[in-house]
Amino acid sequence: MRLLILTYHNLHDVGSPVSVPPGMLRQHLQRLRDAGCTVLPLSEALNRAAAIELTGTYPVALTFDDGYAAVLEHAAPLLASYGWRGTVFPITDYVGRSNCWPGQPSGIPTDHLLGWSELRELAAAGWEVGAHSRTHPDLTSLDDHGLAAELLGAKAILEDHLGLAVAAFAYPYGRYDRRVRSHVERTYSVACTTTMRIARGASDRYTLGRVDAWYFSRSLPARFLASPGMEPYVALCRVARSGRAVLSEVTQSVGR
DSSP, X not given: OEEEEEEEOEEOSSOOTTEEOHHHHHHHHHHHHHTTEEEOOHHHHHHHHHHHHHTTOEEEEEEEEETBTHIIIIIHHHHHTTTOOOEEEEOGGGTTSBSOOTTOOTTSOOOBBOOHHHHHHHHXXXXXXXXXXXXXXXXXXXXXXXXXXXXXXXXXXXXXXXXXXXXXXXXXXGOOOHHHHHHHHHHOSEEEXXXXXXXXXXXXXXXXXXXXXXXXXXXXXXXXXXXXXXHHHHHHHHHHHHHHHHHHHHHHHHHO
16 A cells, blocks of 8 residues: 545645645645546545555545635535545534634634534545544543544534534544544544655554645645656654654753
8 A cells, every 4th residue: 555645724825834835735736636646535545445446546635724714615626626535624613713722823823714614525425534532632642531532522423413424534743642542443444644654554543644635735846746756755754743743842941
């Protein structure tokens, strides 16, 4: 199995680290089509990855974290023009509100999130709706009761509002440990991290790596998408991201 899972958040021209311009998403889809990719919702792509590879096409899943309103405005019609569908991971307690949950970095612009009627519209169009917790906390900081409230609660709320089974989960901030993973495994069928890597046959389906589409949001890097140079570029981005994370931790420690 070889499955490319791309992560998007918002679709906007503001230059935010969680935004990709809608025009760049259009370019991404064009490159994926030109490369012969098959784009499916995450659970379908994962379950059918082996069969897809046998046909010589390239399995890809597009995932949209947090449930921004721009997903319905921009992403849904663009994917539909190719006959494709994606996966959206809303935060249930913030559905129909703005992205102002505790812990949101100050540099992220405030923007609107999808409402329940809009999520139902996406689901009716064949999109997968997964869970991204109720309030977007660092799950590793919660006790077992808090974990159950975030994981079981999000699933129950989504299924009640949408009338559909919810099988997929995305870890808030990509953070998990063995205990969190164990709770997720008891609740969902597949889960995504934010680790920059392409999923393989040996990948744990509860800690699937994804490739952040932001790293392809400029014209030159976008040329690497679905090309022979994509994996070396993804590896380079992973190293750069890890270096920034270490530098941030050191800076915070010095400041204490």
